[in-house]
Amino acid sequence: MPHPTSLRRTPVQQRSAERLSRILDACADLLDEVGYEQLSTRAVAAAADVPIGSVYRFFTNKRAMVDALAQRNLERYAERVTGRLATIAADDWRAAMDAVLDEYLAMKRTAPGFSLVDFGTQIPVGDPDSAPNLRVADTLTDLLAPHLGRTADDALRRTFLVAVESADALVRLAFRLDPAGDERIITETRELLRAYLTRTLD
DSSP: OOOGGGOSSOOOSHHHHHHHHHHHHHHHHHHHHHHHHHOOHHHHHHHHTSOHHHHHHHOSSHHHHHHHHHHHHHHHHHHHHHHHHTTSOTTOHHHHHHHHHHHHHHHHHHSTTHHHHTTTTSSOOSOTTSOHHHHHHHHHHHHHHHHHTOOOOHHHHHHHHHHHHHHHHHHHHHHHHOTTOOHHHHHHHHHHHHHHHHHHHO
8 A cells, every 4th residue: 555645545445446556557657658757647547547536536746646656666565575585594684685685676677667766766756855765774674673583773774774775876876787787786786785784684
């Protein structure tokens, strides 16, 4: 479910929830096709095959709609990471970190609209002070701390925030150099994360 602050109304009935999902799917597809500047609520309504009023029932404008898409991306990412962690031993933090990076790269390469929006970092969506990477770091801390047998304290949150910010910058570089993600930069990113996290997680 998208972050409640980006929605004018939270869907209660299944039919309404399905309509919201169609709107966000259409928004993601159109972002890939036309970009954020050319995106419009009317075009999203047409692509989702819903009345324009349905879009405005949920969102005040396209920025709120894209912010909701970013939040849904984060929720889906968390689900993917959770699924991977279920297959990884609790003491293998390196495998856990690989899963975190691998699932992000998989979404970057395959999820509609993700290359432009990801978790809200690519374009100025929503509150400019919303700090999407802080949300990502908090989400990962809450997922990884119990799995690794750690306490989700301020020090661990700060460590993961530095890791997320660093990985974000390097992954952007990898995709600037190669639309599919430069594997050499991704390898360097993986090694940098392991070297940095060793002092905290070993």
